[in-house]
Amino acid sequence: MSTASFELDVPSAYDDHQSASREAQRKADRWMLPGAILMTTAVLGPIGFPLFLKGMAEQRKALLQGLAVRPMICTLLGYLVIMDSGLNSIGWSLDLIAHHSLISRTLVTAWGNMFDSGYFWHYNELWIGGATAPGEKGWEIALVPTVFCMRLAAAIGFLQMKRWGHQWLIVTCWFGVIYWVGYVANMTVFADLRYAHVVFPVWGWWLYDIFYITPFLAIPYLHTVNREIFSD
Amino acid sequence: MNTKTSIDHDRRRRRALLVFQILIYGYLFGAWALQLYMYAHRDW
Numbered sequence: 001m002s003t004a005s006f007e008l009d010v011p012s013a014y015d016d017h018q019s020a021s022r023e024a025q026r027k028a029d030r031w032m033l034p035g036a037i038l039m040t041t042a043v044l045g046p047i048g049f050p051l052f053l054k055g056m057a058e059q060r061k062a063l064l065q066g067l068a069v070r071p072m073i074c075t076l077l078g079y080l081v082i083m084d085s086g087l088n089s090i091g092w093s094l095d096l097i098a099h100h101s102l103i104s105r106t107l108v109t110a111w112g113n114m115f116d117s118g119y120f121w122h123y124n125e126l127w128i129g130g131a132t133a134p135g136e137k138g139w140e141i142a143l144v145p146t147v148f149c150m151r152l153a154a155a156i157g158f159l160q161m162k163r164w165g166h167q168w169l170i171v172t173c174w175f176g177v178i179y180w181v182g183y184v185a186n187m188t189v190f191a192d193l194r195y196a197h198v199v200f201p202v203w204g205w206w207l208y209d210i211f212y213i214t215p216f217l218a219i220p221y222l223h224t225v226n227r228e229i230f231s232d
Numbered sequence: 233m234n235t236k237t238s239i240d241h242d243r244r245r246r247r248a249l250l251v252f253q254i255l256i257y258g259y260l261f262g263a264w265a266l267q268l269y270m271y272a273h274r275d276w
Contacts, residue, residue, distance in 0.1 A: 180260075184260060184263045188267055191267055191270050195267070195276050196276045198276075201271050202264075202268055202271045203268075216257070220253065224245070224249070
């Protein structure tokens with residue numbers, strides 16, 4: 001091989017690898033993103049889950065082929081945060097502004113009957129409608145337009161391996177610590193109302209809600225990861 | 233920043249994260265235990 005042809009071949013191999021990596025990442029995300037969005041609706045979760053798994057398999061295949069795709073831990077954290085913010089936004093928005101819709105009156109009150117009486121007791125009897133648990137409407141109004149919107153945007157930036165995505169994910173994860181501490185305090189202080197006469201008191205709510213704990217899982221990783229893997 | 237300072241900084245950061253995790257999971261466990269105690273003693 002002559003020097004001239006060597007100089008021509010190297011950039012080409014690099015570009016090919018970059019292009020194959022980008023295409024593989026896009027292919028995996030084309031499965032994972034719709035899967036995650038469907039799962040955020042709760043009702044369509046069973047359809048979204050296999051789509052998401054298919055995307056994960058594509059991502060793993062690309063990693064095994066040595067392509068330069070996103071690390072698996074970033075993929076899992078990013079999509080978990082999308083689902084955390086999406087599920088909370090949709091559920092609480094339904095309760096706040098669509099509490100008389102059929103889906104709210106069946107899904108939300110059924111959930112309340114099983115785990116949290118705050119979503120069953122006197123449902124739709126306040127002037128604002130929806131859940132009547134003390135303080136619940138304050139959480140919905142404070143968190144959906146601020147924390148969960150920010151968190152969704154941050155997760156998208158994080159999945160694109162952007163520096164701002166990493167930084168904003170740290171910010172919103174600390175917000176997450178605040179709302180977990182406050183919400184759990186609320187559940188404990190008003191336990192007599194929220195757990196009375198439900199099908200699965202205490203442990204049912206914890207089993208269901210512990211999957212929203214993504215901020216606590218993400219904080220140690222976000223503060224110790226090599227920040228150079230994120231770009232401007 | 234020299235290597236020694238950087239290692240110290242990293243060690244302090246990891247220790248702070250460990251303390252944070254003990255506190256936050258401890259708080260959650262405490263709240264859960266209190267709710268279970270109430271569940272055992274009240275007519276829910």
